[in-house]
Amino acid sequence: xxxxxxxxxxxxxxxxxxxxxxxxxxxxxxxxxxxxxxxxxxxxxxxxxxxxxxxxxxxxxxxxxxxxxxxxxxxxxxxxxxxxxxxxxxxxxxxxxxxxxxxxxxxxxxxxxxxxxxxxxxxxxxxxxxxxxxxxxxxxxxxxxxxxxxxxxxxxxxxxxxxxxxxxxxxxxxxxxxxxxxxxxxxxxxxxxxxxxxxxxxxxxxxxxxxxxxxxxxxxxxxxxxxxxxxxxxxxxxxxxxxxxxxxxxxxxxxxxxxxxxxxxxxxxxxxxxxxxxxxxxxxxxxxxxxxxxxxxxxxxxxxxxxxxxxxxxxxxxxxxxxxxxxxxxxxxxxxxxxxxxxxxxxxxxxxxxxxxxxxxxxxxxxxxxxxxxxxxxxxxxxxxxxxxxxxxxxxxxxxxxxxxxxxxxxxxxxxxxxxxxxxxxxxxxxxxxxxxxxxxxxxxxxxxxxxxxxxxxxxxxxxxxxxxxxxxxxxxxxxxxxxxxxxxxxxxxxxxxxxxxxxxxxxxxxxxxxxxxxxxxxxxxxxxxxxxxxxxxxxxxxxxxxxxxxxxxxxxxxxxxxxxxxxxxxxxxxxxxxxxxxxxxxxxxxxxxxxxxxxxxxxxxxxxxxxxxxxxxxxxxxxxxxxxxxxxxxxxxxxxxxxxxxxxxxxxxxxxxxxxxxxxxxxxxxxxxxxxxxxxxxxxxxxxxxxxxxxxxxxxxxxxxxxxxxxxxxxxxxxxxxxxxxxxxxxxxxxxxxxxxxxxxxxxxxxxxxxxxxxxxxxxxxxxxxxxxxxxxxxxxxxxxxxxxxxxxxxxxxxxxxxxxxxxxxxxxxxxxxxxxxxxxxxxxxxxxxxxxxxxxxxxxxxxxxxxxxxxxxxxxx
Numbered sequence: 046x047x048x049x050x051x052x053x054x055x056x057x058x059x060x061x062x063x064x065x066x067x068x069x070x071x072x073x074x075x076x077x078x079x080x081x082x083x084x085x086x087x088x089x090x091x092x093x094x095x096x097x098x099x100x101x102x103x104x105x106x107x108x109x110x111x112x113x114x115x116x117x118x119x120x121x122x123x124x125x126x127x128x129x130x131x132x133x134x135x136x137x138x139x140x141x142x143x144x145x146x147x148x149x150x151x152x153x154x155x156x157x158x159x160x161x162x163x164x165x166x167x168x169x170x171x172x173x174x175x176x177x178x179x180x181x182x183x184x185x186x187x188x189x190x191x192x193x194x195x196x197x198x199x200x201x202x203x204x205x206x207x208x209x210x211x212x213x214x215x216x217x218x219x220x221x222x223x224x225x226x227x228x229x230x231x232x233x234x235x236x237x238x239x240x241x242x243x244x245x246x247x248x249x250x251x252x253x254x255x256x257x258x259x260x261x262x263x264x265x266x267x268x269x270x271x272x273x274x275x276x277x278x279x280x281x282x283x284x285x286x287x288x289x290x291x292x293x294x295x296x297x298x299x300x301x302x303x304x305x306x307x308x309x310x311x312x313x314x315x316x317x318x319x320x321x322x323x324x325x326x327x328x329x330x331x332x333x334x335x336x337x338x339x340x341x342x343x344x345x346x347x348x349x350x351x352x353x354x355x356x357x358x359x360x361x362x363x364x365x366x367x368x369x370x371x372x373x374x375x376x377x378x379x380x381x382x383x384x385x386x387x388x389x390x391x392x393x394x395x396x397x398x399x400x401x402x403x404x405x406x407x408x409x410x411x412x413x414x415x416x417x418x419x420x421x422x423x424x425x426x427x428x429x430x431x432x433x434x435x436x437x438x439x440x441x442x443x444x445x446x447x448x449x450x451x452x453x454x455x456x457x458x459x460x461x462x463x464x465x466x467x468x469x470x471x472x473x474x475x476x477x478x479x480x481x482x483x484x485x486x487x488x489x490x491x492x493x494x495x496x497x498x499x500x501x502x503x504x505x506x507x508x509x510x511x512x513x514x515x516x517x518x519x520x521x522x523x524x525x526x527x528x529x530x531x532x533x534x535x536x537x538x539x540x541x542x543x544x545x546x547x548x549x550x551x552x553x554x555x556x557x558x559x560x561x562x563x564x565x566x567x568x569x570x571x572x573x574x575x576x577x578x579x580x581x582x583x584x585x586x587x588x589x590x591x592x593x594x595x596x597x598x599x600x601x602x603x604x605x606x607x608x609x610x611x612x613x614x615x616x617x618x619x620x621x622x623x624x625x626x627x628x629x630x631x632x633x634x635x636x637x638x639x640x641x642x643x644x645x646x647x648x649x650x651x652x653x654x655x656x657x658x659x660x661x662x663x664x665x666x667x668x669x670x671x672x673x674x675x676x677x678x679x680x681x682x683x684x685x686x687x688x689x690x691x692x693x694x695x696x697x698x699x700x701x702x703x704x705x706x707x708x709x710x711x712x713x714x715x716x717x718x719x720x721x722x723x724x725x726x727x728x729x730x731x732x733x734x735x736x737x738x739x740x741x742x743x744x745x746x747x748x749x750x751x752x753x754x755x756x757x758x759x760x761x762x763x764x765x766x767x768x769x770x771x772x773x774x775x776x777x778x779x780x781x782x783x784x785x786x787x788x789x790x791x792x793x794x795x796x797x798x799x800x801x802x803x804x805x806x807x808x809x810x811x812x813x814x815x816x817x818x819x820x821x822x823x824x825x826x827x828x829x830x831x832x833x834x835x836x837x838x839x840x841x842x843x844x845x846x847x848x849x850x851x852x853x854x855x856x857x858x859x860x861x862x863x864x865x866x867x868x869x870x871x872x873x874x875x876x877x878x879x880x881x882x883x884x885x886x887x888x889x890x891x892x893x894x895x896x897x898x899x900x901x902x903x904x905x906x907x908x
Contacts, residue, residue, distance in 0.1 A: 208395070
């Protein structure tokens with residue numbers, strides 16, 4: 046044997062095969078033993094050659110190979126051999142391949158780290174997104190038989206989100222139906238709850254009997270509402286939530302029978318619900334619906350949300366069929382009545398699972414679109430690992446050929462490849478679970494101050510962990526199947542005849558290039574979406590609101606009196622009290638806050654005629670006190686602002702935004718013009734325009750700077766609720782302090798929605814910020830993975846064509862020609878993948894337009 050100086054040129058497998066020639070082992074055992082022993086000798090040689098030199102190390106290892114102890118190992122292996130049956134998938138061979146796969150991967154740390162990281166990113170993002178969907182849409186309500194809790198309603202074809210029933214129809218349907226165990230109708234809202242500790246604005250439900258029976262949850266103290274409580278003449282009763290009982294009644298066990306004031310009306314507390322029960326709409330108090338349906342015709346009565354619990358042996362399709370049949374009897378009355386906007390239009394019956402009816406369809410679409418996006422990221426990661434394993438397989442063609450020549454079956458070769466990809470996927474699943482947990486924590490923190498469904502519980506639930514295992518298994522198969530099939534098709538005879546065929550024996554290059562094109566296409570599609578989201582997030586972070594939110598603290602205040610004079614005096618007193626806060630630089634009282642509380646109304650201009658009521662242009666309207674302009678730093682472009690003299694009995698005035706002035710008075714001055722707010726036939730009094738201000742930001746993602754009209758708050762005839770704000774008055778940030786201040790004026794006036802102005806703005810724009818940022822992350826990760834995949838394929842291609850490039854240069858090609866050759870190959874893949882991806886991304890972004898802020902899906906700058 047010629048002398049060699051390194052294990053890289055010494056064929057240890059040949060030495061082991063020679064040593065085993067007379068052992069008469071099973072061919073598969075012989076191939077496995079050659080791999081195991083040769084691997085061991087290579088590792089030992091690498092260590093010993095440093096200590097005693099390459100020649101001495103080689104002689105020592107060859108001596109060990111000839112030792113009698115090795116014969117004993119051969120005999121043990123021969124005794125375990127059962128030549129008469131296939132042992133491809135027995136536990137010992139599987140474990141042997143796992144050990145070999147681990148050793149092989151750890152000897153190639155680049156493949157191990159790159160493959161694990163790529164798959165971990167894909168698995169982590171996919172798991173995080175599935176956790177969000179599972180916790181919000183799949184897990185369901187926290188009640189027994191929650192999958193049978195349904196919403197029942199008439200669906201107006203002209204208003205798809207109008208999911209209610211009139212009280213009369215609910216009563217008839219409840220008496221006639223046979224599909225539901227229990228039915229209940231309710232109306233959600235917000236009420237003022239007054240106790241000795243003060244007043245509070247809380248979520249409430251006014252409901253018929255049966256609501257609590259649907260959930261199956263019993264009262265923690267006392268009882269729930271019953272049929273007798275719904276009688277019109279019954280004493281007003283109330284069931285309070287655990288949080289209200291704890292915070293307002295100090296967990297008093299004798300609270301049953303005590304009085305609670307609800308909107309100024311005394312109710313007797315009959316029950317307290319367990320901790321965490323807020324069904325059906327994050328409520329803190331439940332009140333009986335005390336209206337009689339006996340004298341109502343079909344289609345009459347208050348509009349109510351209806352829920353029920355379907356019987357165990359009745360499915361949704363059967364319940365829907367029954368509801369549709371029963372509702373046909375009411376359609377004539379409905380068409381003749383006022384419920385239908387278009388004569389002859391028929392209502393559609395609908396029976397849906399509660400969560401499916403509660404969550405808007407666009408949210409469903411968005412969440413599943415995002416899950417599809419992260420699955421694409423996972424596919425890009427799998428494609429990267431596929432390329433890594435293809436390149437690795439191409440570099441191991443000699444080893445594979447020898448194993449096959451020694452009797453290893455095609456199935457054994459495939460198994461080895463799948464096992465190696467499974468090892469990578471296992472490591473990636475562990476790391477990906479950690480990435481998912483980090484993403485879930487960040488997502489939950491982003492939703493802390495938002496109004497999320499009460500049942501939403503986003504964490505790594507056991508089903509989510511099962512999902513991780515399934516995704517890891519899928520990733521291992523997707524990543525490993527192509528390398529496995531390519532390796533198993535190796536032409537052993539061609540390889541053994543001519544080692545120069547190594548590069549062509551395994552045709553991995555073409556397959557890798559196709560995979561990279563797919564990677565780039567997917568990444569480009571995600572980057573299109575990420576580009577739109579990035580522009581949205583950047584615009585959100587740099588909104589030119591037209592007003593200042595720095596140092597401004599806000600709250601919402603209600604008064605229960607129905608007397609307009611009392612209302613005026615109350616809010617005037619609130620304004621004076623806020624003005625007494627030390628170091629304030631402005632005090633505001635108004636119908637809502639700028640930027641997030643505008644109302645859309647039709648506005649008519651004096652002297653103009655309108656062919657149809659719809660011809661009147663819409664504008665955003667806001668009623669403000671004189672302190673609005675100082676508190677929010679809004680300057681005037683012309684004319685004057687609303688001032689303290691603009692009260693009842695004086696000239697009714699308005700200030701308009703410059704957008705409104707330009708659109709409605711393009712050729713004349715807006716000052717002195719008169720306008721009237723309201724629909725035709727329901728307009729208010731004429732208002733004289735006394736000033737023009739800059740157009741301010743308004744809570745509309747598609748039209749953030751619409752025409753605006755500001756009126757005088759203290760010229761409103763009736764006001765029961767107002768937003769208040771103080772600039773520089775840090776005491777307003779203290780909820781207890783502001784409640785004491787307002788309670789000194791009216792103890793039953795609740796104070797709620799206390800935020801800094803910037804916090805209020807952030808809360809109103811959380812959806813595009815959170816989901817937009819997630820899309821950006823998906824796109825960036827996908828781009829990184831695709832870039833790495835392209836680099837790996839190009840590097841592999843160049844390494845395999847070194848001889849060809851040498852021949853080209855020997856025949857006269859310049860270095861520039863060779864470089865251009867490589868760049869052309871990469872450019873074709875990039876251009877092809879981008880073209881496909883941009884088309885896919887263009888289609889996809891139109892489905893996510895509801896989270897875009899001030900960006901159109903056709904914006905050319907993004908492309």
